[in-house]
Amino acid sequence: MLHPKSAHPSICVDKIELKFRKENAVFLSCFFFFIPPTHTAQGLPKLPLPALEDTLDMYLRCMKHLLTEEQFNKTQNVVKQFGAPGGVGKLLQSKLVERRENKANWVYDYWLNDMYLNNRLALPVNSSPAMVFPQQSFRAPIDSLRFAAHLISGVLEYKTLLDSRSLPVDYARGQLAGTPLCMEQYYRLFTSYRLPGPERDTLVAQESSVMPEPEHIIVACKNQFFVLDVVINFRRLNERDLLTQLEKIARMAGSDEEQLPPIGILTSDGRTEWAESRSVLMRESTNRDSLDMIERCMCLVCLDEATGPELSDTTRAMLMLHGGGLAKNGGNRWYDKPMQFVVGADGCCGVVCEHSAFEGIVLVQCTEYLLKYMTGSPSKLVRAASVSELPAPRRLRWKCTPEIHKLLASSADKLQRLVKNLDMDVHKFYDYGKEFIKKQKMSPDAYIQVALQLAYYRCHGRPVSTYESASIRRFREGRVDNIRSATPEALAFVKAMTDGGPSTEKMEMLRGAINAQTKYTILALTGMAIDNHLLGLREIARELKMEKPDIFTDEAHLICNQFILSTSQVPTTVEMFCCYGPVLPNGYGACYNPQSDHIIFCVSSFHESSETRSAVFVKCLVQGLLDMRDLCNKCNSSVKVQRQGRTLETHTQTDTNWQSKTQQRATDLTKNQPTLPQVLVKTPDQTTMEAQTQTSSHGEPQALKNGSKS
Numbered sequence: 049m050l051h052p053k054s055a056h057p058s059i060c061v062d063k064i065e066l067k068f069r070k071e072n073a074v075f076l077s078c079f080f081f082f083i084p085p086t087h088t089a090q091g092l093p094k095l096p097l098p099a100l101e102d103t104l105d106m107y108l109r110c111m112k113h114l115l116t117e118e119q120f121n122k123t124q125n126v127v128k129q130f131g132a133p134g135g136v137g138k139l140l141q142s143k144l145v146e147r148r149e150n151k152a153n154w155v156y157d158y159w160l161n162d163m164y165l166n167n168r169l170a171l172p173v174n175s176s177p178a179m180v181f182p183q184q185s186f187r188a189p190i191d192s193l194r195f196a197a198h199l200i201s202g203v204l205e206y207k208t209l210l211d212s213r214s215l216p217v218d219y220a221r222g223q224l225a226g227t228p229l230c231m232e233q234y235y236r237l238f239t240s241y242r243l244p245g246p247e248r249d250t251l252v253a254q255e256s257s258v259m260p261e262p263e264h265i266i267v268a269c270k271n272q273f274f275v276l277d278v279v280i281n282f283r284r285l286n287e288r289d290l291l292t293q294l295e296k297i298a299r300m301a302g303s304d305e306e307q308l309p310p311i312g313i314l315t316s317d318g319r320t321e322w323a324e325s326r327s328v329l330m331r332e333s334t335n336r337d338s339l340d341m342i343e344r345c346m347c348l349v350c351l352d353e354a355t356g357p358e359l360s361d362t363t364r365a366m367l368m369l370h371g372g373g374l375a376k377n378g379g380n381r382w383y384d385k386p387m388q389f390v391v392g393a394d395g396c397c398g399v400v401c402e403h404s405a406f407e408g409i410v411l412v413q414c415t416e417y418l419l420k421y422m423t424g425s426p427s428k429l430v431r432a433a434s435v436s437e438l439p440a441p442r443r444l445r446w447k448c449t450p451e452i453h454k455l456l457a458s459s460a461d462k463l464q465r466l467v468k469n470l471d472m473d474v475h476k477f478y479d480y481g482k483e484f485i486k487k488q489k490m491s492p493d494a495y496i497q498v499a500l501q502l503a504y505y506r507c508h509g510r511p512v513s514t515y516e517s518a519s520i521r522r523f524r525e526g527r528v529d530n531i532r533s534a535t536p537e538a539l540a541f542v543k544a545m546t547d548g549g550p551s552t553e554k555m556e557m558l559r560g561a562i563n564a565q566t567k568y569t570i571l572a573l574t575g576m577a578i579d580n581h582l583l584g585l586r587e588i589a590r591e592l593k594m595e596k597p598d599i600f601t602d603e604a605h606l607i608c609n610q611f612i613l614s615t616s617q618v619p620t621t622v623e624m625f626c627c628y629g630p631v632l633p634n635g636y637g638a639c640y641n642p643q644s645d646h647i648i649f650c651v652s653s654f655h656e657s658s659e660t661r662s663a664v665f666v667k668c669l670v671q672g673l674l675d676m677r678d679l680c681n682k683c684n685s686s687v688k689v690q691r692q693g694r695t696l697e698t699h700t701q702t703d704t705n706w707q708s709k710t711q712q713r714a715t716d717l718t719k720n721q722p723t724l725p726q727v728l729v730k731t732p733d734q735t736t737m738e739a740q741t742q743t744s745s746h747g748e749p750q751a752l753k754n755g756s757k758s
Contacts, residue, residue: 164404173629178368184395233406269301271310310379354394518572
């Protein structure tokens with residue numbers, strides 16, 4: 049819960065701790081503050097607030113086919129009472145209207161707390177996504193250090209762009225192309241930190257009131273932490289200097305006499321447990337100083353040890369998410385930092401991100417910049433302007449009591465259970481990619497979402513609530529809303545594919561499902577989806593200390609928010625892929641990266657669930673994609689034969705009938721939705737699914753991750 053002395057859920061830590069920091073670490077100039085908006089957000093419109101009636105109508109439509117008839121009838125009555133004139137819904141809506149007037153973004157705090165800061169689960173697997181870089185070939189230990197030095201050099205270049213506010217503004221493509229997007233999230237990449245709390249975490253930023261902000265990176269090596277100053281005597285270290293310092297760190301970490309306990313393993317625990325462990329650490333001034341250096345650093349660079357001979361895509365994805373546990377590199381992390389760059393001696397490389405500060409859009413943009421920097425500019429290991437005498441990097445010290453050793457053992461135990469529980473399957477589908485889908489005049493994202501619905505239905509025989517992130521960055525301080533991909537139209541299609549029937553009917557249903565997905569995507573992108581609105585109504589009721597309204601205790605609301613299928617499109621222009629874990633014990637995480645001629649799928653679940661198996665889901669997904677391709681090809685061949693048989697007029701009439709039916713579906717879906725200026729439903733081939741992919745003004749695609757989750 050919100051600390052009683054904090055006026056803002058994202059502002060600051062306990063005043064007692066701040067007093068500790070000020071009195072016991074004289075060199076510290078870091079205070080914690082809420083991250084203020086930058087000038088890039090000021091010119092954007094505020095996030096709109098949907099009409100109450102529209103959200104309630106859409107809520108019923110989204111839930112009807114996911115409930116029994118008895119459940120739905122009850123929910124219908126509950127919703128009717130909630131939205132009735134003079135009812136509680138009207139009161140809460142009026143309070144949200146007031147909140148929208150007074151806030152830059154009326155849902156931001158509610159969303160941040162609900163999605164991340166209130167979540168008590170451990171960050172690895174459950175929350176933090178990872179980007180897996182191409183497998184590297186390091187022939188000698190020095191090669192991995194050279195790679196790390198080159199990577200750090202790229203990070204410093206990118207941070208220079210951020211510090212000077214020189215990063216070009218992103219502009220939307222696809223729907224409402226040309227709309228400028230909020231850049232707030234970029235400026236949290238290297239300046240924020242997730243501070244654990246007993247009931248709620250705090251997203252904080254480093255700001256200096258006395259001295260210039262420290263410019264250092266923390267290097268993790270053999271579970272030890274070292275301070276790597278990247279600016280010495282007012283000069284930024286060049287790549288040769290960085291390599292020299294990394295070599296020193298590798299030697300220092302190898303010293304058996306100075307090995308310290310793997311304190312980083314504590315950050316892999318549940319958030320409440322880590323908050324308690326951190327309080328124990330803070331009793332010693334040595335530990336406070338070390339914590340401060342980590343919390344104020346730009347990022348982490350984790351120099352991992354080789355983990356074994358097999359480095360398949362699936363293995364690398366799992367190692368990136370959890371480090372393999374304490375026996376491997378699980379303690380060589382500090383999960384509270386937004387950016388942890390992993391460089392393995394065996395070439396297993398990537399980045400793990402703490403998700404509360406930014407979406408996958410920013411992660412992809414940054415990592416693509418770095419990989420392009422590293423391939424586009426040769427390693428600059430010979431430069432004249434080197435710092436002549438480099439002080440040795442500093443090892444962070446820890447004073448560990450028996451209590452701390454006990455906490456370390458407990459955290460290591462839980463991480464190992466998480467490692468064993470994760471069931472990951474990375475599959476590269478090579479039969480076709482997004483170019484084939486575009487030729488069908490369909491949106492690749494909507495097509496793949498329908499394929500995911502088909503896969504789940506074939507695995508489990510039922511539809512489930514599905515989460516797909518939609519960026520609302522066209523609005524000030526915008527993060528995401530949810531595209532509810534489990535539409536009635538998708539269910540009709542997957543039933544037809546399962547039960548059989550004429551191909552022409554299946555094709556019509558496929559187009560109907562894709563059309564419904566596209567329309568809901570537009571609602572989400574323009575701030576008119578239902579999830580954020582329902583969250584706002586619930587939180588306003590809590591703030592007013594009202595008894596929780598029936599609509600939020602109803603069984604349908606629980607089902608509505610149980611995202612058994614958590615999905616995200618994360619496309620890249622360089623060879624890498626994103627992965628993350630499921631958000632429920634019996635759920636799947638499904639991240640996909642569509643390329644021109646293939647699609648990369650990263651499917652995750654938990655072994656402990658008797659209901660799920662990632663390999664089985666992938667098998668159903670692959671078969672569904674092949675069946676959908678065959679359906680498209682068969683219907684295309686039929687159309688071609690008709691044309692050759694001079695029955696074009698009949699075919700045209702069929703098209704007219706289909707358009708009439710799909711237009712009726714469009715009318716049904718958006719019934720009672722407010723008019724959105726300039727929102728045109730483009731034909732699917734024109735639609736780039738901006739829900740996940742947005743291209744910046746400088747031409748580099750960006751992608752976002754489900755918010756557990758991306």
